[in-house]
Amino acid sequence: MSAPSNNKVVKWVDDRLPIFTMMKHSAIDYPTPKNLNYWWNFGSLAGLMLVIMILTGLFLAMNYVPHTSMAFDSVERIMRDVNYGWLLRYLHANGASMFFILVYIHIFRGLYYGSYKAPREVLWWLGLVIYLLMMATGFLGYVLPWGQMSFWGATVITNLFSAFPLVGEHIVTWLWGGFSVDNPTLNRFFPLHFVLPFVILGVVVVHVWALHSVKSNNPLGIDMKTPQDSIPFHPYYTIKDLFGIGLFLMFYLAFVFWAPNFFGEPDNYIPANPMVTPPHIVPEWYYLPFYAILRSVPDKLGGVLLMFGAILILFVLPWLDTSKVRSCKFRPIYKWFTILFLVNAFVLGYIGAQPAEGTMLLVGQICTVWYFLHLLVLTPVIGWLEKPKPLPESISSPVVKKSGEAV
Amino acid sequence: MADTANPASGSSDGETRRDFLLYASSAVGVVGAGLALWPFVHSMNPAADVLALASTEVDLAPIAEGQAITVMWRGKPIFVRHRTADEISAAQAVDVTSLRDPQTDADRVKKPEWLVMIGICTHLGCIPLGQAPADPKGEFGGWFCPCHGSNYDTSGRIRKGPAPLNLAVPPYAFTTDTSIKIG
Amino acid sequence: MRSMRKLFTAIAAAATLAVATPALANSGATKLEHKEWSWQGMFGQYDKAQLRRGFQVYKEICATCHSMNLVRYRNLMDIGLSEDDVKALAAANEVQDGFDDTGAPKMRAGLPADKLHAPFPNEKAARAANGGALPPDLSLMNKARKSGPDYVYTLLTSYEDPMPEDFHLMDGMNYNPAFPGHQIAMPQMIFDEGVTFADGAPNKKENITADVVAFLNWTAEPELDTRKGMGLKVMIFLAVMTALFYALKRQIWSRIDH
Numbered sequence: 001m002s003a004p005s006n007n008k009v010v011k012w013v014d015d016r017l018p019i020f021t022m023m024k025h026s027a028i029d030y031p032t033p034k035n036l037n038y039w040w041n042f043g044s045l046a047g048l049m050l051v052i053m054i055l056t057g058l059f060l061a062m063n064y065v066p067h068t069s070m071a072f073d074s075v076e077r078i079m080r081d082v083n084y085g086w087l088l089r090y091l092h093a094n095g096a097s098m099f100f101i102l103v104y105i106h107i108f109r110g111l112y113y114g115s116y117k118a119p120r121e122v123l124w125w126l127g128l129v130i131y132l133l134m135m136a137t138g139f140l141g142y143v144l145p146w147g148q149m150s151f152w153g154a155t156v157i158t159n160l161f162s163a164f165p166l167v168g169e170h171i172v173t174w175l176w177g178g179f180s181v182d183n184p185t186l187n188r189f190f191p192l193h194f195v196l197p198f199v200i201l202g203v204v205v206v207h208v209w210a211l212h213s214v215k216s217n218n219p220l221g222i223d224m225k226t227p228q229d230s231i232p233f234h235p236y237y238t239i240k241d242l243f244g245i246g247l248f249l250m251f252y253l254a255f256v257f258w259a260p261n262f263f264g265e266p267d268n269y270i271p272a273n274p275m276v277t278p279p280h281i282v283p284e285w286y287y288l289p290f291y292a293i294l295r296s297v298p299d300k301l302g303g304v305l306l307m308f309g310a311i312l313i314l315f316v317l318p319w320l321d322t323s324k325v326r327s328c329k330f331r332p333i334y335k336w337f338t339i340l341f342l343v344n345a346f347v348l349g350y351i352g353a354q355p356a357e358g359t360m361l362l363v364g365q366i367c368t369v370w371y372f373l374h375l376l377v378l379t380p381v382i383g384w385l386e387k388p389k390p391l392p393e394s395i396s397s398p399v400v401k402k403s404g405e406a407v
Numbered sequence: 408m409a410d411t412a413n414p415a416s417g418s419s420d421g422e423t424r425r426d427f428l429l430y431a432s433s434a435v436g437v438v439g440a441g442l443a444l445w446p447f448v449h450s451m452n453p454a455a456d457v458l459a460l461a462s463t464e465v466d467l468a469p470i471a472e473g474q475a476i477t478v479m480w481r482g483k484p485i486f487v488r489h490r491t492a493d494e495i496s497a498a499q500a501v502d503v504t505s506l507r508d509p510q511t512d513a514d515r516v517k518k519p520e521w522l523v524m525i526g527i528c529t530h531l532g533c534i535p536l537g538q539a540p541a542d543p544k545g546e547f548g549g550w551f552c553p554c555h556g557s558n559y560d561t562s563g564r565i566r567k568g569p570a571p572l573n574l575a576v577p578p579y580a581f582t583t584d585t586s587i588k589i590g
Numbered sequence: 591m592r593s594m595r596k597l598f599t600a601i602a603a604a605a606t607l608a609v610a611t612p613a614l615a616n617s618g619a620t621k622l623e624h625k626e627w628s629w630q631g632m633f634g635q636y637d638k639a640q641l642r643r644g645f646q647v648y649k650e651i652c653a654t655c656h657s658m659n660l661v662r663y664r665n666l667m668d669i670g671l672s673e674d675d676v677k678a679l680a681a682a683n684e685v686q687d688g689f690d691d692t693g694a695p696k697m698r699a700g701l702p703a704d705k706l707h708a709p710f711p712n713e714k715a716a717r718a719a720n721g722g723a724l725p726p727d728l729s730l731m732n733k734a735r736k737s738g739p740d741y742v743y744t745l746l747t748s749y750e751d752p753m754p755e756d757f758h759l760m761d762g763m764n765y766n767p768a769f770p771g772h773q774i775a776m777p778q779m780i781f782d783e784g785v786t787f788a789d790g791a792p793n794k795k796e797n798i799t800a801d802v803v804a805f806l807n808w809t810a811e812p813e814l815d816t817r818k819g820m821g822l823k824v825m826i827f828l829a830v831m832t833a834l835f836y837a838l839k840r841q842i843w844s845r846i847d848h
Binding site: 073076079086087231235239240242243247249253254256257258260266267269270279396 | 632660665726729730733734735736738770810812813817818820821824825828829831832835836838839842843846847
């Protein structure tokens, strides 16, 4: 490994704490497959989004008051009186949706190119842990403005835990710190919402650590074998990531500046009222597929278990997928089932936003069955039966001989 | 570096163009990051509702000669004293050159009978005594800071003790003969 | 470039998902008139003269029942009222501020920093004066309803729609097909020539309604003009930055086979 710099100060520090060596090793020299496509931009974009969320959140917290009688007005004071307060809040509120969009794309890229398969199982787990923590953080944060959707979202989601026999009611009372969602609930949700992102940050560090020890997957799903297969992270992927960041910021800020309430619910601009439930309450869009799964089961406990199960099952995906090939590029059958799985998730999301009745309920149930059928049955069976296309020799010679015909 | 494909850069023409692009992109990126920081920094400055309360009106009519009141302005105590003729002449008689922070009494008041000051000791920020009739007023009949023993005279000027400066005079104006607007 | 196209497809897909999700907040409402508002679109801004007319409508008509708790008199300077006008408006009402030396509530003339004078001191008083119904605070009304401006406009202009013969209207309620359930406690308040504007602007009930809806949009989103103005500058900056990054990316990647 080459020295990080000839600068004497840098050397002096590095001899005592090899921080520059570490940075050079992991952000500059880090050997990366040369064939990563733009789907590989979403990890660093999600990292950037986490930083933006922590920053805007910190400055919002300086003006937010976690008390039921003042929370709503303190948010409106941020919007009206605090210098650039409207910008910070809209960046934060839309940032939550952006974060989930990025992470969903990142997860689907992993599914499509088999990034969860050996030796990347732990990397995949850590990603799922980040996703679960994001869901918790997003839910807690949505409660803070103390509008109607905040209040009733908090009521409905915390009540999920009442489904568990014997302890359920006690858990809910414990979560609330009382007998309904009220000031003690809001009071504890604020510090929890504040601290969880730092837990996420910690898991992200470990996620990147795991990545750097098993190295990045790539669209071909084959390992890097020769030096010709890889390029150093810097400057190739730093500049590619920066270009991606530029595009993403334009997409993100278009919402912030021109449609800041696009992802929001009008009802959340009505102060929380424990006496009146809005006629149609929906969770934030990023929970909708799971909300649809919850509602497709006519039994309370069953619905809750199935919903949690839908996420937890992803932890064993590396073993459910029996194929020896990672990338869907070389899996002519499973490729279409993976795309169908995505479509199924979109339909579930749509169903989650509709009133749970009639056809909608039936479609939701079919999609729920398909979700589990795909993961528990189709994935292992197709892995056994499917005949993958021939894999290329290496990343740097991706041109495969097809039926003896050299290209 | 050694274990990856990373050929050295090409011709010198390409080099120049890449240098330009590199410098231009870096400059734009750094400027953008800098500009993006400003809303965060500025959000910590006083907000519009705080600035809107930045002035206070005080009705002086109820304050009898020899009495003092304390009012709140921007979260700070403002001393308003209706000075007696004796206090005024004592304040005016002082030899300005002998003062630590030389100021004439006329520089510190708009009308001699009304002394308006920020009631915060210029040493370390305590509030001096001397407003209530029973308070110690120090050796010079003005104010006395109990924290570290600074003595202020009837014009609020530092006369003895560690404080470096006279009690500050806030910006204010008479709106009528008997009312002032501070700030 | 193929992967670029895929990226855009993904973004489009994500946006589609988002479009599909917002809830039907106005379930039960049957009618929504879509109007062109000055502040809509990429470059749309408020028409300050219209906002001032709308404020006059609010003050003369709506404020008899509806509060505007998030707006301060000083904010009115943003729509072009002079400082003296604002001071005079504020001073027209007394507000309680602390207690006098005997402990009784102390009243003082209103200041620009005070919120717009509310018609009722509290919710109970408001309900008592309105047959049990609570006239909601209007500060955020345009953001608190789906398609807010169009909804409020349609609601205020639909009172004269004919009521179906078999419709059962409850006592003290008014028929309005734009309201969920089609009956509303608020009677029609806006009529032709109900307000006379100093600038001689037309004052048919549609004009008056449009003006007050514009004002309500400003009270809900006072930052809109600043927001869009800043947005344009930021987007131009980002476009230049991204183009530079793209050019540099192509330069750097041209060094290797890929």
